[in-house]
Amino acid sequence: MVQSLNTVLRRLPIWPLYVLCALYIVQLFVRGVIGQLGVDPVKAMEHALGEKALWLLIVTLTVTPLRTWTGITLLRFRRALGLITFFLALAHFTVWLVLDVQILSQIWADILKRPYVTVGFAAFLLMLPLAVTSNAASIRRMGAGSWRRLHKLIYPSAVLAAVHFVMLAKGFQIEPLIYLGIIAILLASRLPIGRWRAAILS
Secondary structure (H helix, E strand, O other): OHHHHHHHHHHOOOHHHHHHHHHHHHHHHHHHHOOOOOOOHHHHHHHHHHHHHHHHHHHHHHHHHHHHHHOOOOHHHHHHHHHHHHHHHHHHHHHHHHHHHOOHHHHHHHHHHOHHHHHHHHHHHHHHHHHHOOOHHHHHHHOHHHHHHHHHHHHHHHHHHHHHHHHHOOOOOHHHHHHHHHHHHHHHOOOHHHHHHHHHHO
């Protein structure tokens, strides 16, 4: 069953993922322009883009434990998932930068003085080298070992992104904490104890 599913997954094209990402961003912007995102469309776009980026970050982190625990492999999709996560985070950042803050002198003030902005910006900065080096040429130039070590930055980036969402929530909200909890579990699954359990249950 797993082998059959993996065979099907290997045959699926990757490019539709990028098309869906672009279409999602465009339709969200159009909905904001025509007034379908409520009284504050800029905030609605920021929230939607940021949350989708966090969703896909979680999906990207799920690829390795999914293969470890079930044998289902989505490795060929991981690079696309990571890049799409970055594109959504970049769109989230751009909406905040261009449509929300707008005043250049206020941007650094917000980053330095508002903790939730500082944390979110740090998460975005950690994604930058991952997006830039998500290509075969970078792997050859850096070497596989150095490339893998660099791409472990996804772990602190994921934690910071989830903390950013928690800090944005007004009052006690369970949804941001669920995201943070899922990320904590996915990272814990990479510890040796997670591999021991997988070996025991296999």
